[in-house]
Amino acid sequence: MLDNTYLTFDIGGTKIASGVVSLPPAAGAPPQVSDRCEIPTEAQSGGDEIRRRLVAFAEERLRACAAQHRHIDGIGIAAAGVVDAERGVIAAATDILPGWKGQRIAEAFAAVTDLPVAMVGDVGAHGLGEAIYGAGRGHKTVLSLGLGTGIGGAYIVDGRLVTGAHGVAGHAGHVVSGLGKGFLCSCGTTSGHIEPVASGSGLATLYNHERPADVEPAADGREVCERAALGEAYAGRVLERSARALGECVAGMANLLDPHAIVLSGSVVQAGPVWWRALRDGFMDGALELVRQTPLIEGELGGAAPLIGAAHAVRTARRGE
Known part of the structure; x- marks a missing residue:
C-alpha cells in the first residue's frame, strides 16, 4: 500500500520537471510517478525569474491536484547547484544558472503553501532515488554517479545522503585525472578535473581537441558515440581514453569510500560496449584488490530518479528522520 504522495520538482539548466510521486511504506516496493510534465527553465532570465517561475509552476500543479481530489503530503525539490538543505537556500551555483546562488527557495514556497518543503541537490536526489528504489536497492552504501552534460555524484549510507561540511560532497566530476590537464572545467580550473574530458560535453571537447585534419568536428558527445558505433577508429579511441x-x-573514489555498489546513470552510460569495457578496465587497474569486486551497475530509474529522491527527502524530513 502506498502511504505518502508528494509533489516534486527537478530544476536543471534547461528544464524544470515535475511529477507526483507516491512512495511505498517499505523500500523494497516500487514508487509510483505520475502526472509528469515540465516547463523550460529559461536560465538566461536570471535567478529571481527562475524562482518566480518555479513557484508559479508549483501553484499551478497544486491547483490541479486539488481539482483531482489528490492529497499531497509535501513538496520535494531537486535543485541544481549546491544546496543548503537546512535553510532551503541555494548556497552556490555555476553560470549555467545565472543569479541562482543565494535564492531562498524554501522561503518562497512558504509564502504560497503550508505544506512541508524539502530541497536537496539534483544529483543527490538522483542518488537517493537509485540507492533506495532503483539499481542500488538492497545495498547498505551506494556511490551514485550522474554522467551527463557534467559529472556529479552522491554517497548514500543507510538511505541517507552524505552532504559533507559545506554541502559539496559528491562532486565526482572534480576528481583529478591526467587526461583532463589543461581543459577548462565548469568550476573554472584547468588543473585536470575529469569532467571536461569524460562528461557528455567533455567527450566532444576531447574529440575536437585532438582530431586529425581529415576528421570533421563533433557537435556533442552523442555524435562521438554515433561515430564510434559506425566504426570510426578515432572516435573509438576517444571513447576508450575518456x-x-x-x-x-x-x-579512486571506491578506494576511499569502499561502497557496496556503484551506480552509473545519465546519457554517457548509453555510449555503448566500447565505453563500458574501457570504464571497467580503468576501474580494475586503479581499484585495490578487495575493491575490485564492487559491482558497477547501470541506473534503472532514468529521469524519474531525482523526482523519487526528492520525494524521499521530504518524507524523511516530515518524519524527523
Missing part, C-alpha cells in the same frame, strides 16, 4: 580515465577516477 572511459578508462573515468574508470580510474571511480576506482
